[in-house]
Amino acid sequence: MDSSSALLVGDLTGVAVFAASGGSAAVGKRLDLFGVVFVGFVAALGGGILRDLVINQVPPLAFADWRYPLTAVLASLAVFWLHPHLDRLRRTVLGLDAAGLGLFTVTSTLKAFDAGVPAVGACLLGMLTGIGGGLVRDLLLNEIPVVLRREIYAVASLLGAIVVAVLVGLGWGSVLTFTGAALLVFVVRITALYRHWSAPRPRLGGGASAESG
Numbered sequence: 001m002d003s004s005s006a007l008l009v010g011d012l013t014g015v016a017v018f019a020a021s022g023g024s025a026a027v028g029k030r031l032d033l034f035g036v037v038f039v040g041f042v043a044a045l046g047g048g049i050l051r052d053l054v055i056n057q058v059p060p061l062a063f064a065d066w067r068y069p070l071t072a073v074l075a076s077l078a079v080f081w082l083h084p085h086l087d088r089l090r091r092t093v094l095g096l097d098a099a100g101l102g103l104f105t106v107t108s109t110l111k112a113f114d115a116g117v118p119a120v121g122a123c124l125l126g127m128l129t130g131i132g133g134g135l136v137r138d139l140l141l142n143e144i145p146v147v148l149r150r151e152i153y154a155v156a157s158l159l160g161a162i163v164v165a166v167l168v169g170l171g172w173g174s175v176l177t178f179t180g181a182a183l184l185v186f187v188v189r190i191t192a193l194y195r196h197w198s199a200p201r202p203r204l205g206g207g208a209s210a211e212s213g
Contacts (some may be wrong), residue, residue, distance in 0.1 A: 003181075006175045012068070014098075014100050015044045015068055016075040018133040020040065020079050021043060021093050022096045022133070022137040023040035023076040023077075024093045026040065031078075040072060040139065041076060043133045044075070045069065047108070047130065048104070050128060051128070051129040054112075094122075095190070097133075097146070098193075101186070102186040104130045105164075106126070106164055106178050107125060108130065109165065112125040123165050135147055156185050163181040
């Protein structure tokens with residue numbers, strides 16, 4: 001598999017995973033079939049649309065390549081029909097979200113490099129694309145976006161993007177190493193959830209100290 005094919009597979013896998021995450025969250029809110037598909041669709045493709053507009057890939061792949069919207073719709077439908085078999089929807093959403101975060105961070109950072117974006121900008125764009133799907137999903141479902149809570153989320157994405165940039169700079173880029181970068185984001189995110197790692201919070205009245213993870 002050449003690099004462009006691997007990038008496409010990774011991107012579509014990220015779309016499917018984020019669509020499933022959005023669909024699962026929508027099922028948890030008891031939305032109807034259209035609502036589940038809509039939330040899954042927007043969660044899966046929102047970050048990628050932002051990325052494509054920034055790197056001047058117009059129209060964005062979400063509209064130019066039929067495989068992207070089809071993947072998002074099918075993944076959302078699968079969650080709608082299979083959700084009775086998904087044990088503990090919240091845990092499913094968090095796991096899928098972490099996987100999508102890792103995949104989108106890596107593929108979007110690589111696409112930014114391919115478009116000639118410098119390393120710092122590529123890392124920021126990779127992070128923004130990675131967190132975009134979860135941000136849109138939470139806003140649609142009237143939840144405080146995960147990225148704005150004290151949990152480690154955007155930091156995990158940025159770490160993965162930096163690892164990708166280092167790999168590219170050292171000439172060590174391969175499907176295996178980039179897969180490792182995506183896995184790193186996933187592991188950091190899941191570990192932060194289970195060990196309750198968090199970013200510092202502001203000091204509030206009475207001399208209470210900021211919490212940190």
